[in-house]
Amino acid sequence: MRVDARRNRDRLVAAATAVIAEQGPAASLNEIAQQAGVGAGTLYRHFPTRESLLLEVFTTRIETLCARAHELAESRSPSDALTAWLEAFLQHCRTDRGLAETIMKAPSGSDLNCAVKLRTAGAGLVARAQEAGVVRAGVEVEDILQLTIGIALAADSPARAERLLSIAIVGLRG
Amino acid sequence: MRVDARRNRDRLVAAATAVIAEQGPAASLNEIAQQAGVGAGTLYRHFPTRESLLLEVFTTRIETLCARAHELAESRSPSDALTAWLEAFLQHCRTDRGLAETIMKAPSGSDLNCAVKLRTAGAGLVARAQEAGVVRAGVEVEDILQLTIGIALAADSPARAERLLSIAIVGLRG
DNA sequence: ACCTGAACACCGTTCAAGT
DNA sequence: ACCTGAACACCGTTCAAGT
Numbered sequence: 136m137r138v139d140a141r142r143n144r145d146r147l148v149a150a151a152t153a154v155i156a157e158q159g160p161a162a163s164l165n166e167i168a169q170q171a172g173v174g175a176g177t178l179y180r181h182f183p184t185r186e187s188l189l190l191e192v193f194t195t196r197i198e199t200l201c202a203r204a205h206e207l208a209e210s211r212s213p214s215d216a217l218t219a220w221l222e223a224f225l226q227h228c229r230t231d232r233g234l235a236e237t238i239m240k241a242p243s244g245s246d247l248n249c250a251v252k253l254r255t256a257g258a259g260l261v262a263r264a265q266e267a268g269v270v271r272a273g274v275e276v277e278d279i280l281q282l283t284i285g286i287a288l289a290a291d292s293p294a295r296a297e298r299l300l301s302i303a304i305v306g307l308r309g
Numbered sequence: 310m311r312v313d314a315r316r317n318r319d320r321l322v323a324a325a326t327a328v329i330a331e332q333g334p335a336a337s338l339n340e341i342a343q344q345a346g347v348g349a350g351t352l353y354r355h356f357p358t359r360e361s362l363l364l365e366v367f368t369t370r371i372e373t374l375c376a377r378a379h380e381l382a383e384s385r386s387p388s389d390a391l392t393a394w395l396e397a398f399l400q401h402c403r404t405d406r407g408l409a410e411t412i413m414k415a416p417s418g419s420d421l422n423c424a425v426k427l428r429t430a431g432a433g434l435v436a437r438a439q440e441a442g443v444v445r446a447g448v449e450v451e452d453i454l455q456l457t458i459g460i461a462l463a464a465d466s467p468a469r470a471e472r473l474l475s476i477a478i479v480g481l482r483g
Numbered sequence: 484a485c486c487t488g489a490a491c492a493c494c495g496t497t498c499a500a501g502t
Numbered sequence: 503a504c505c506t507g508a509a510c511a512c513c514g515t516t517c518a519a520g521t
Contacts, residue, residue, distance in 0.1 A: 140485060164514065174487040179515070239463055274476070277465075282473050285459030289413055291451075299456050302448070306480025314504060338495065348506040353496070 144181050146171040152192050160189055160233025189237045190249055196227060196234065197249045204256035213267035217260045218304060221283050224257075225300055228287035235284045254280065264307075271309030279307065318355050320345040325366050334363055334407025363411045364423055370401060370408060371423045378430035387441035391434045392478060395457055398431075399474055402461035409458045428454065438481075445483030453481065 150171035154162045164185065168178040182188035203223055207216040228235035241250045257276045264270040270279075282303050290296035310318075324345035328336045338359065342352040356362035377397055381390040402409035415424045431450045438444040444453075456477050464470035 137484065143486080163512085165512090175514085176488075176516075177486055180485080185514090235463075239465075278469065278473060278476070281463045281465065281469065282460065282476065285461075285463030285473070286456065287459075288462050289409075289455045289459030291413075291455065295452065295455065299452060299459070302452070302456065302480040303477060304480070305483065306476040306478070309479060311503065317505080337493085339493090349495085350497075350507075351505055354504080359495090 140181075143171070143173050143177055147173060147178055147181055147188070148191055151188055155189070155192055155233060160236060164188075186237060186240065189233055190241070193231070193234050193237060194249050196231070197253050200224060200227060201252050201256040204260055208259055208263065213260075213263040214269040217264045217269065220257070220260055221279065221300060221304065222297075224280075225283055225287055225296055228284055229290075229293065229296060232288070235287045239281070239284050239288075268308075270307045274307055314355075317345070317347050317351055321347060321352055321355055321362070322365055325362055329363070329366055329407060334410060338362075360411060360414065363407055364415070367405070367408050367411060368423050370405065371427055374398060374401060375426050375430040378434055382433055382437065387434075387437040388443040391438040391443065394431070394434055395453065395474060395478065396471075398454075399457055399461055399470055402458055403464075403467065403470060406462070409461045413455070413458050413462075442482075444481045448481055 147167065151162075151167045154167050154170060164178060165175055167188075168175045171178070178188075182191070200220075200223060204220050207220050210216075211219060228238075238250055238253065254276050257280060261270060261274070261276050261279060265272060265274070283300065286296055286299045286303065290299055321341065325336075325341045328341050328344060338352060339349055341362075342349045345352070352362075356365070374394075374397060378394050381394050384390075385393060402412075412424055412427065428450055431454060435444060435448070435450050435453060439446060439448070457474065460470055460473045460477065464473055
């Protein structure tokens with residue numbers, strides 16, 4: 136990769152992070168390119184779809200969540216660890232609607248590994264919770280993630296989101 | 310209301326129904342106006358926001374759901390009635406993403422009475438279910454509707470949606 | 484190889500001009 | 503009173519032309 140290409144890519148991600156934080160995940164791609172000091176075509180070469188750009192922007196946040204999963208697995212009971220992690224995930228999805236929507240729409244066989252990482256991190260917590268009998272057998276990580284994302288998208292207030300998540304968690308026990 | 314105004318309004322709703330069925334709730338308003346044989350300005354006079362047009366289009370469907378609530382309340386047990394109604398609601402939201410999103414975004418104090426009607430119809434079923442001990446006290450209709458809408462929005466397949474709803478219903482019992 | 488930026492076909496929304 | 507439709511400022515996306 137040529138040095139100027141690398142530099143342009145970095146600038147695009149930085150600009151996208153700033154603009155998306157302001158305008159949300161539907162932010163204008165032209166504006167992102169302009170703010171990065173780059174032609175529109177360059178943005179499209181580096182990121183052929185909007186989703187690919189969004190996933191790049193969210194990578195840091197997703198990695199934070201994965202790290203949190205490992206911390207919780209070591210420091211808390213199976214039940215507490217899963218609950219705390221889902222609450223953290225819910226917060227992220229709510230402060231960043233783009234995160235929720237992007238993960239939701241990412242095809243399950245996606246080669247974009249950050250969504251995969253998230254599923255893997257969650258799977259550990261879920262398995263522990265199932266062994267402890269807090270989550271009934273047959274429930275998949277994917278079920279739990281989608282349920283949490285749905286709550287993040289549909290809840291009309293933070294308090295409601297918390298409440299719906301706790302209802303969902305009770306439901307997981309069977 | 311002048312007769313031509315009335316006629317234009319009807320044509321707009323008919324055109325919107327057709328176009329939205331094809332293109333989803335983000336369908337082009339210009340195209341709807343054009344297909345209705347009407348100027349763009351006329352659409353805006355009758356429906357100042359996209360949401361107001363969407364709610365008009367969905368009114369029929371929402372009334373169907375309300376009627377179903379009353380039928381179920383008379384013919385089934387409290388538990389079955391609520392479950393069956395939520396399944397019907399889930400189906401509607403999934404076949405018509407616009408329905409889910411529109412209801413979700415409709416301000417709770419909205420004067421658009423179709424969303425209110427839906428809440429009222431649901432409230433009867435929820436109250437019965439609570440008396441029967443199938444839904445724990447403290448849960449609001451609004452909680453249940455938002456949870457179901459969230460599931461409709463986030464689930465990646467019909468089978469998943471069904472599964473998530475049944476998890477949620479278990480959670481409602483407390 | 485990589486980048487630029489004008490060009491294209493759209494979008495929502497407004498508003499002077501018509502009837 | 504109500505409607506029309508051209509006009510405006512956008513949008514995503516492409517692609518010839520440049521370095």
